[in-house]
Amino acid sequence: MNLGLIRLRHFRNHTDTTIRFAPGTNVLLGQNGEGKTNIVEAVSYLGLTKSFYAANDAVACQLGAESFEIEGIILSDGGIEHHMRVAYSREQGEKVCTVNHARPESLSSVVGRFPVVILSPENSAITFGGPADRRRFMDMVLSQLSRLYLDDILEYRRAIRQRNRILGEIKVTGARHTSELEPWTLNIIKYGSRIIYRRLSFVRDFKNPLSDSYEKITGAEEVPGVSLTTVDGLDSEPSVEKIELRMSEKIDEVCGDEFRRGVSLVGPHRDDLALTLNGKNLQRYASQGQHKTMLIALKMAEFALMREQRNEVPIFILDDVFSELDEQRSRNLIGVIRDCGQTISTTTEESRFHGAIEWNSQNKKFSVSNGVCTET
């Protein structure tokens, strides 16, 4: 997959910027606040229909502008050219997306059509944050791998909110409308078990790419580990039916607690992706440097997994990563991205790339200054 061209209009500090990317390594150079990250944020809109860090679209509108627009021309690995456009209007408060000039049935149906992997300091919550941050990471990867997974997650979240509303009423009134609770319980079991099933198989597939990636960055200093903390009492490769059964047993066990606390206590909304180094819990024992390396390895593994399981090589975005690493790890990472198809990196330190990349029609660098991007 190749992003040949992107055009940003009234997006953050870009009034009208057009960039023609190279098919290999692309580096956006510039000081902080000049608009480098805004460009990769726009790429994230094309891939995920949203920013990779900002929670709302309105903040991405240029100051004084009514709307923003991002267009991209994307060449699939099969050689087919696609046009994609995402536009947001402040007045309507609505985001409109078109693929080849047609409106898709929903925004969520666009996610994953144009796969991207984004590595940014904004992702540090994956290793530093709580279970919710790691669930978000898994969901982001799996949603790009499977449209059905994304549908299941959206339905599940809604079912949990509906069920919690009834549990909340039970908590307050003490009345047990079990006949009204039951449909929602059955729905969270149905969707929840499919989600857990997919997450378990994701973790199995993710192990090897993760340790390979970690080794490429550090040269085998430590061994990373990954596992899913989920509904207990499941064997290593349970079927969806087994998970359904176990979820329903657990819900029966805790129903008294659920009535007392007014929230759903069983299901994938309480999962965690447990990360370890040499068998030790990462959150508790790892240094700042090990956290950073783990984050890079997680994202490289995400890239490797997507490349393997999709028919398209994703675009790899590395936002402001190199300056955070020591010289050696930074060299190792540049060595890795040379084999990753199309990559877009942002950095304040051009020196990191000296001698490592040959600038030609395959690899380009750009300088970004005050919302203007020029090839250098």
Next chain:
Amino acid sequence: MTYTSEALQQLVEEFSQLPGVGKKSAQRMALYILKQPREDVLRMAKALVNVKDRIKYCTSCSNITEVDPCPICSSAKRDRATICVVEEPNDVIALEKTNEFRGLYHVLGGALSPLDGIGPEELKVNELLTRMTNGVTEVILAMNPNIEGEATTIYLSRLLKPLGVRVTRIARGLPMGGDLEFADEATLSRALEGRIAL
């Protein structure tokens, strides 16, 4: 915002009460009305009042109608042993277009959604149960393909099955993420053929 005319301001406020209409769109609509010939505006105003005056709910199926019982419930050509349960009057229109279904309908008036304060009492559930005494042998549940529709399907099938009627649901013609428009007529016809017992 302040307007130079109180009448205009009032109309803008009325329009902005409509679902999905913001202040700015309401203003555009009001200015559009202002530019129309008087007779066109009168016709529109009359149409608004008519829906309130003439339309009532069928005491049997709860669909909207001008005569009670509605033309479908009173038609001699319909199969009275089969009832198709839908969420809204729109769904009846969509299913009628397929020309596949010859039974009667029951319009629930929505789907279960605790978040919106909609429980069984807010829907025409008891009315549906009352109809089960009149020789009904099959109930087809045709809820929307979303989580609220699914919950409603589960809830109703638990109530209906003990009454000895055959309970089926329309199959989803396509997965929710399918690329075709969901409600096109071909899909709905296929979904009706492929109904499955619950």
